[in-house]
Amino acid sequence: MSFSFQAAGTVEQARAQIDAATIYGENPQATAVKGFILSELAAWPADTPGRRAGVIVEANGHHDDYCRNVTLTMRTLWLPDEPAKPVPDPA
Secondary structure (H helix, E strand, C coil): CEEEEEEEEEHHHHHHHHHHCCCCCCCHHHHHHHHHHHHHHHCCCCCECCEEEEEEEEEEEEECCCCEEEEEEEEEEEECCCCCCCCCCCC
16 A cells, blocks of 8 residues: 655644545554644644744655555745735736
């Protein structure tokens, strides 16, 4: 069985994206990785003056009768103080 999760944005946005990630079939490995990611997001560094702490999450894994592997990357994504303003429609 294989799985793959990706999320990016504020910690709250990433948490919602990981919560919403679909696990197909009965995959205890994916469930365990999802739980680990959510626990790390709960402890993610707070914002600092002038910078908002976001996160990028990439996780994938595979297991069968002969092997198990998981690759997980979580990195800080420094976001601007203010969300980007929408670009006006040229029409």
